[in-house]
Amino acid sequence: MRRQVALAAAVLAAPLALAGCSSSGATAAPAAPASPASAPRLSVSGAYIPLPSLPDMAAGYFVLRNDGGEAATLTGVTSPQAQSVSMHQSTASTMVDTPTVRIPAHGVVTFARGGRHLMLMGLNPAPKLGARIDLTLRFDDAAPVTVQATVQPLTYQPGPSGQPGQSG
Numbered sequence: 737m738r739r740q741v742a743l744a745a746a747v748l749a750a751p752l753a754l755a756g757c758s759s760s761g762a763t764a765a766p767a768a769p770a771s772p773a774s775a776p777r778l779s780v781s782g783a784y785i786p787l788p789s790l791p792d793m794a795a796g797y798f799v800l801r802n803d804g805g806e807a808a809t810l811t812g813v814t815s816p817q818a819q820s821v822s823m824h825q826s827t828a829s830t831m832v833d834t835p836t837v838r839i840p841a842h843g844v845v846t847f848a849r850g851g852r853h854l855m856l857m858g859l860n861p862a863p864k865l866g867a868r869i870d871l872t873l874r875f876d877d878a879a880p881v882t883v884q885a886t887v888q889p890l891t892y893q894p895g896p897s898g899q900p901g902q903s904g
């Protein structure tokens with residue numbers, strides 16, 4: 737049994753080595769093309785949700801970086817814990833819907849108070865302090881990225897560039 741598990745692990749780790757000698761008749765899946773060096777490389781840090789005053793509606797903030805050599809376009813965010821998630825941009829007097837957000841090559845886009853934010857509606861269960869809410873960011877030119885946003889006190893301020901911050 738242990739031997740089989742080890743063998744399976746070896747097969748999973750080295751699909752290319754087996755591609756030429758399969759005797760089962762199954763066609764080996766082609767190896768995924770390696771991403772070009774210039775492809776978008778996206779990461780999210782410091783995701784948080786201030787404890788909302790309404791039970792089923794909240795804002796969400798995070799820092800989105802692109803370390804790749806090509807721009808990426810964020811096309812939407814979903815959460816299994818929310819009926820809908822929209823991307824908004826606050827202006828002086830209102831907020832507008834932003835269906836897509838472009839992240840330049842080697843660029844950073846910050847969702848923060850008073851600016852870009854997520855609007856989560858229909859949260860279920862209602863968020864509690866310290867709870868984690870999954871957010872999946874989808875891009876039109878890169879794989880989705882899922883992060884956990886932590887529900888923080890209303891007074892929470894994130895640190896620079898999305899590092900964990902302080903509340904109080």
Ligand SMILES: [Cu+2]
Nearest residue numbers: 824831854855
């Ligand atoms: Cu909004």
